[in-house]
Structures are given as C-alpha cells and as structure tokens.
Amino acid sequence: MTQELLTPQGLGGLVFLAIGAATVIGALIAVNAKSLIRAVTGLCLSLIGVAGLYYFLNSPFLALMEILIYVGAVGVAIAFAVMLAEPEQGDKPGRAIGLGPFFGFIGGGMLVWGLVVVGLKTKWPAAAVKINTGSMLAVGKALLGSYSMVFELISVVLLMAIIGALALGRRGRD
Amino acid sequence: MDILNLSSHLNTYLVVGAFLFGAGFYGLINRPTLIGMLISIELVMSGASLNFMAFNHFLAPDPVMGQIFALFIMGIAAAEAAIALSIIMAVYRNYKSIAAEDLNDLKG
Amino acid sequence: MDSELIRVIAFLVGIIAFAALNAAYLVWLERKGAAHIQRRIGPKEVGPFGLLQPMVDGIKLMTKQILIPDGVDPVLFRLAPILAMVPAIMSFVTIPFSETLVARNINVGLLMIFAFASVNVLALLLGGWASNNKYAVISAARAVSQNIAYEIPMLITVITMVMITGTLNLNEIVAQQPNISQWYIFRFSASPLMPVAFLIFFICSLAETNRAPFDLGEAESELVAGFHTEYSSMGFGLFFMGEYANIVIGCSLAVVLFLGGWQDPFGLYPGVWWFLLKLYLLIFTVIWIRWTFPRTQFYGLLNLSWKILIPVSMFNLLLTAGFLKVF
Numbered sequence: 001m002t003q004e005l006l007t008p009q010g011l012g013g014l015v016f017l018a019i020g021a022a023t024v025i026g027a028l029i030a031v032n033a034k035s036l037i038r039a040v041t042g043l044c045l046s047l048i049g050v051a052g053l054y055y056f057l058n059s060p061f062l063a064l065m066e067i068l069i070y071v072g073a074v075g076v077a078i079a080f081a082v083m084l085a086e087p088e089q090g091d092k093p094g095r096a097i098g099l100g101p102f103f104g105f106i107g108g109g110m111l112v113w114g115l116v117v118v119g120l121k122t123k124w125p126a127a128a129v130k131i132n133t134g135s136m137l138a139v140g141k142a143l144l145g146s147y148s149m150v151f152e153l154i155s156v157v158l159l160m161a162i163i164g165a166l167a168l169g170r171r172g173r174d
Numbered sequence: 175m176d177i178l179n180l181s182s183h184l185n186t187y188l189v190v191g192a193f194l195f196g197a198g199f200y201g202l203i204n205r206p207t208l209i210g211m212l213i214s215i216e217l218v219m220s221g222a223s224l225n226f227m228a229f230n231h232f233l234a235p236d237p238v239m240g241q242i243f244a245l246f247i248m249g250i251a252a253a254e255a256a257i258a259l260s261i262i263m264a265v266y267r268n269y270k271s272i273a274a275e276d277l278n279d280l281k282g
Numbered sequence: 283m284d285s286e287l288i289r290v291i292a293f294l295v296g297i298i299a300f301a302a303l304n305a306a307y308l309v310w311l312e313r314k315g316a317a318h319i320q321r322r323i324g325p326k327e328v329g330p331f332g333l334l335q336p337m338v339d340g341i342k343l344m345t346k347q348i349l350i351p352d353g354v355d356p357v358l359f360r361l362a363p364i365l366a367m368v369p370a371i372m373s374f375v376t377i378p379f380s381e382t383l384v385a386r387n388i389n390v391g392l393l394m395i396f397a398f399a400s401v402n403v404l405a406l407l408l409g410g411w412a413s414n415n416k417y418a419v420i421s422a423a424r425a426v427s428q429n430i431a432y433e434i435p436m437l438i439t440v441i442t443m444v445m446i447t448g449t450l451n452l453n454e455i456v457a458q459q460p461n462i463s464q465w466y467i468f469r470f471s472a473s474p475l476m477p478v479a480f481l482i483f484f485i486c487s488l489a490e491t492n493r494a495p496f497d498l499g500e501a502e503s504e505l506v507a508g509f510h511t512e513y514s515s516m517g518f519g520l521f522f523m524g525e526y527a528n529i530v531i532g533c534s535l536a537v538v539l540f541l542g543g544w545q546d547p548f549g550l551y552p553g554v555w556w557f558l559l560k561l562y563l564l565i566f567t568v569i570w571i572r573w574t575f576p577r578t579q580f581y582g583l584l585n586l587s588w589k590i591l592i593p594v595s596m597f598n599l600l601l602t603a604g605f606l607k608v609f
Contacts, residue, residue, distance in 0.1 A: 005178070008286065013178030020180070020190060027194050030213050031201030037411055041358060043213050044404060046194070050220050053190065054244075056181045057231040060390050062241050064397040069248050072400025074216065074255045076426060079407050081259045082209055083419065085266045104203035112196035119188035127235040134230075134237025136390065136450070142238040150242055154249040161253035168260035
C-alpha cells in the first residue's frame with residue numbers, strides 16, 4: 001500500500017481526496033456558519049476545491065479561470081458587501097429552532113439522494129471518438145468560431161450587469 | 175473500491191456535484207439574510223457547472239462544449255452576484271437590515 | 283524513489299529558499315537605498331555594510347510574542363497571513379529562471395500567476411476584517427478597491443501581450459525574444475506603444491503589491507499600519523514576506539514579458555545571470571520609486587486607474603490588434 005502511494009498516481013489520488021474533502025467541507029461551512037464572513041470563506045474554499053476538480057477533469061484553463069473569477073472577484077465582492085452591510089454578526093436572537101432547518105435538511109437530503117441514485121444507476125453511453133483535444137487552443141477557436149454567439153451573449157449580459165450595478169449604486173447619491 | 179483512483183470515475187464527480195447542489199438548497203432555505211441566500215445560490219451553480227464538466231470529460235464527443243458552457247455559467251454567476259449585491263446595498267440603505275423577514279412593506 | 287519526485291522536492295526547497303532570502307535581503311536593499319536617497323547611511327553596524335542586519339531582524343521577529351487581541355475572529359485572523367503568503371510562493375513555480383531552470387513549465391503559466399494574485403485580494407480583506415479594529419477595516423476596504431481597480435489595466439495589457447506572443451507558456455514567451463531588438467518592449471512592429479504598455483504594466487504591478495506611492499493600504503502616517511495593525515511577530519512577518527514575494531513575482535513577470543527573460547541582449551551567453559540582473563534592476567527601480575514620489579490622495583489613485591490607465595490600455599489593445607492584422 002505504501003509502495004503504490006509513493007508513485008505519482010498514488011500521490012495524485014491523495015491530492016484528489018484532499019481537494020474533494022476541501023470542496024465538501026467548504027460547502028458545509030458556507031451553509032452552516034454563524035457569521036457571514038466565515039460563510040464567505042467557506043464558499044471560497046469550496047470554489048478552490050471545485051477548481052482543483054476541474055484540473056483533474058483535464059482543463060487547467062477552466063480551473064484557473066474559476067479561481068480568477070469566482071474567488072478573486074465574486075468572493076471579494078460578497079465579502080465587501082458583508083463588511084458594508086452587516087456590522088453585527090450572528091443570527092438574530094430569539095429565532096426559535098423551528099421546523100425550517102429540519103425541512104431544509106430533509107429536502108436537501110432527498111435532492112442529493114435522488115440525484116446520486118439517478119447518476120449512479122444510469123448506464124451512460126460513452127462517446128466513441130473525441131472530435132478535438134479540448135485544449136485551450138480548441139476552446140479559443142470554438143469561442144470565436146462556431147460558438148461565437150455565446151461569446152457575444154455573455155458580453156451583452158456582463159455589460160447590462162455593469163450598467164445595472166452603476167444605476168443602482170447612483171441612487172444613493174441624490 | 176480503490177480509493178486512490180477515484181478521479182478517473184464519473185460517479186465521483188456526480189456525487190460531489192449533487193452534494194454541492196443539496197448543500198446550496200439547504201442554505202437557501204435556512205439562511206435568514208439575503209447575502210446568505212446569495213452564497214447558497216453560488217453553491218448551487220457550482221454544483222451544476224461541475225456536473226457539466228464531468229460529463230464533458232467522460233462522455234462528450236466534443237470536449238470544448240462543456241468548457242464553454244462552464245465559462246458561460248461563470249460569467250452569468252459573476253453578473254448575477256454583481257447585480258444582487260447592488261440590490262442588497264440599496265435595500266440596506268432603505269431598511270437598515272438584510273434579513274429577509276424585515277422586508278415586509280408589501281405584506282398584508 | 284522517483285527522480286521526478288526528487289526534482290519536485292528540490293525545486294520546492296529552492297523556491298522557498300529563494301523567496302525567503304529575497305524577503306530578507308530586499309529589506310536590506312530597501313533600507314540602504316532609502317538611506318542613500320535621504321543622504322544618510324543606513325544599517326552599518328551589524329556585519330560589513332550591515333549585511334547581517336536582516337538575519338538579526340529575523341531573529342528578533344521570530345522571538346516576539348504572538349499577540350492575539352480580544353474579539354478577533356480566531357480562525358480568520360490566523361488564516362489571512364497564510365492566504366497572503368501561499369499564492370505568492372506558488373506563483374514561483376512557473377517563472378523561467380533560465381531555459382531549464384523552471385519548476386514546472388505549465389502551459390497556462392501566465393494565467394496561473396494572475397489567478398493567484400487575485401486570491402491575495404481576499405487575504406487582505408479577511409486580514410482587515412478579522413482584526414476587529416476600525417482602522418484595519420477602512421484600510422482593507424481601500425486596499426481592496428485599489429487592487430481591483432488596478433487589476434483591470436494589468437489584465438488588458440497582458441491580453442495585448444498574449445495576442446502578440448500567441449502562447450501563455452512563459453518559457454516560450456522568453457524563447458521568442460532572442461536579442462535586444464526582439465525584446466517585446468522594443469517590438470514596434472507589433473505596436474508603436476510598446477514602452478507605454480510596459481509602463482502601464484509596471485505601474486499596475488506596483489499598485490497590485492500595495493507598494494508606494496500606492497501604499498494607502500498601509501499608510502504609515504494615517505492609519506497606524508493599515509490592515510496589518512493587529513498582527514505581531516510571525517503574522518506580520520508572513521504579510522511582509524508575501525509583499526516582497528509579490529514584488530519579485532511582478533518584476534519577474536515584467537522581465538519575462540517585456541525584457542527578454544533569461545536571454546542575452548546580443549544572443550551569445552543566455553543564462554540565469556541575465557534574468558537575475560534584469561530582475562534586480564527592476565526591483566531597485568521599485569525601491570527607488572518608493573522613496574522618491576509622495577503619496578497621492580485616494581481619489582487621485584483611483585482616478586489614475588479608471589480615467590487614465592484603462593482608456594490608454596484599451597486603446598493600445600485595439601491598436602495592437604490593428605497592427606497585427608495589417609502587418
């Protein structure tokens with residue numbers, strides 16, 4: 001067991017387990033933590049874990065874009081908003097442990113169970129031959145070639161988001 | 175069940191993706207504040223995106239398509255987070271609170 | 283044991299040693315440089331020319347008590363310095379010190395450095411917030427908005443360079459610049475505004491590392507010590523090391539992208555010494571700039587980015603695209 005652990009494949013498997021654990025633990029922190037800043041940190045940990053999983057799925061480009069966009073921009077924006085909008089920490093006092101968490105747990109658990117059963121039981125048909133290598137070059141060519149409409153659409157969406165955020169932010173200045 | 179070879183099976187990624195989705199759902203129901211709900215929504219989208227990428231690597235004939243869709247989801251998530259945070263700031267300015275229970279001006 | 287594993291461990295030790303030595307001796311260089319610019323001498327007691335000063339400073343730093351103030355968030359307070367240091371060290375993996383002296387020649391190396399630089403922003407925010415101190419929170423907010431504002435022109439300039447080089451692999455980018463007329467800073471056939479692009483990149487990397495004159499995050503006269511007010515001993519030491527490691531990464535990236543990396547100006551004896559020479563010249567320029575320019579006000583800083591650097595870099599991007607298409 002130790003001998004196969006020291007090969008590159010063995011160490012890679014260990015790293016994969018660590019990354020999977022980081023994803024799961026980060027998600028648990030994000031939904032359960034009392035203070036919102038800790039929830040944001042848990043979210044960033046989970047997203048770094050997902051980036052690691054993308055690396056194991058043979059796309060390092062997407063792994064780095066995930067860290068750049070999600071952790072670097074979205075995580076920072078949410079943390080900034082928490083700093084500005086929640087001077088006090090913790091849940092509101094006097095909120096009884098009602099039926100809310102219980103039903104949430106049951107509902108979430110049933111969703112996970114259903115998805116896992118569907119995923120594990122179905123016989124997925126594998127593709128025989130891959131058309132291209134899926135490298136960064138292929139993604140670039142596809143984005144400007146056959147999937148150029150996706151590119152245009154996402155630019156328009158981001159432009160509208162910027163204009164909308166500016167418009168909403170201006171209102172407080174009058 | 176070989177523990178060290180988990181990364182080469184499709185099922186691992188499906189299970190992790192389902193877990194992220196379920197955790198996000200649980201958080202969406204349980205979090206009292208708007209920002210907590212936004213965090214849970216980001217988890218849900220991550221789970222969906224991981225699913226796309228897993229199928230892209232193991233089953234798809236064109237491995238570019240899943241990556242482009244995952245990039246699309248990232249762009250949409252970023253735009254949505256920006257707009258949601260602006261709205262939350264505007265709401266905070268008016269109501270001085272970001273708990274969803276306090277936003278009840280239209281109630282009754 | 284695999285020879286690959288031995289190579290990985292050797293590079294790991296080498297990189298950490300390089301980062302630590304740089305953090306220590308760049309402090310010495312800074313103090314000497316600052317002293318001579320201000321017409322005094324600087325450290326000269328400990329060892330010849332004060333060369334052992336960083337060693338004794340390090341010993342002093344390590345033996346100080348690690349004070350954890352009341353009311354801080356225990357996990358985040360300890361996590362923030364680690365989160366500031368780790369991405370900087372990890373970015374050293376892709377930098378080509380010489381043709382064969384690269385820890386791992388990753389195909390997306392350039393993107394990796396920027397991805398890890400953006401994690402640094404999160405570390406600043408967490409460090410400032412976890413300190414439970416209003417000065418720290420204000421300075422963290424300032425530092426984050428400055429970092430985000432200056433990331434944009436830097437990324438636009440890098441996109442311009444990637445359009446010209448056609449690859450994100452740092453070793454290949456260096457291999458495309460054999461002698462001094464081919465260095466990208468002088469490559470006027472790609473864009474007549476290349477030196478301007480270098481200048482924008484340099485200014486943005488100064489701002490990214492919170493280095494003067496953009497150091498409003500740690501403005502020593504206004505905000506006590508900014509977001510690392512409450513950190514003592516090794517917490518402060520880690521932030522400090524992270525800042526100097528970031529400076530080295532920013533300057534080595536400028537050297538690789540614009541100044542030819544490990545290539546010789548005449549193409550005769552390329553090697554790691556040329557890389558180190560160019561790197562330390564740029565780092566000395568960084569230190570020189572710190573002690574020459576006064577600090578601007580905060581809106582001046584943000585105006586420089588949003589109103590001047592972003593339009594110029596986008597104009598450069600369009601101009602380069604035009605030139606590449608036509609010529």
